Amino acid sequence: MDRKIVQRDIEDLIRPILVRNGMELVDVLYRQEAGRWVLRVFIDRPDGVTLDDCALISHQIGDLIEVEDVIPQRYFLEVSSPGLDRVLKKESDFQRFRGERARVKTREALAGRRNFKGRILRCEQGVLELEDTEGERFEFSLDEIEKARLEYSGKIGNAAVRGRE
Numbered sequence: 519m520d521r522k523i524v525q526r527d528i529e530d531l532i533r534p535i536l537v538r539n540g541m542e543l544v545d546v547l548y549r550q551e552a553g554r555w556v557l558r559v560f561i562d563r564p565d566g567v568t569l570d571d572c573a574l575i576s577h578q579i580g581d582l583i584e585v586e587d588v589i590p591q592r593y594f595l596e597v598s599s600p601g602l603d604r605v606l607k608k609e610s611d612f613q614r615f616r617g618e619r620a621r622v623k624t625r626e627a628l629a630g631r632r633n634f635k636g637r638i639l640r641c642e643q644g645v646l647e648l649e650d651t652e653g654e655r656f657e658f659s660l661d662e663i664e665k666a667r668l669e670y671s672g673k674i675g676n677a678a679v680r681g682r683e
Contacts, residue, residue: 521548527588528557532579536561539575544600545607548593555593557583560600572597602670609660612641619669622648624662634658635669 525546536543544560561567561575576597583589606612606620615638622634634656636648646658646666 524548524589528559528583531582531586531588532559535578535582536575539571539578541567541571541575545605548589555589555591556596557589557593558596558598560598560605562600562604567599572599603667606666606668609641609644612638612646612660612666615668616640620648621667621669622646622658622663623665624658625664626662628658628662629656632664 525548528546528548529543532546533543541561541563544562545558546560547556547558549556559575559579561571563571576595579597580595583595606615612620617637619635619637622636624632624634626632634648634650636650636656639647639649639655641647641660644660646660646663647655648658649655
């Protein structure tokens, strides 16, 4: 079975559970690692997720996945927060983190390169605008983006915050 299809099916299946619990589905990854299949589900909510939230969602979606028999082989389920360098996929993700720094990799070279870092200025109508540290601005169609993540620039401890410019 194609893992991308499994990921999409899982997303569709579990999204209502997350909505009922006031959470957002950030990402689903299904892959083989060290000879075993792993299903990773990343969840979030505006005030963050706790370990108890992850355990609750893990039980609810684990049971549902088993009942619906979406995954044909044995797998390990991991439910967690998206972390400090969370993935950015949807327009709403970029809007939510406007002003934050992000790393963006494009599918094809733009301005002679595929990797960009900068502050998220805006994201509207499927177009993301970033500004790098030299003040140069770049615009990307969300369809052109292969991968995007927040860039963690704080420190762990007393001042664990993302860097704003």
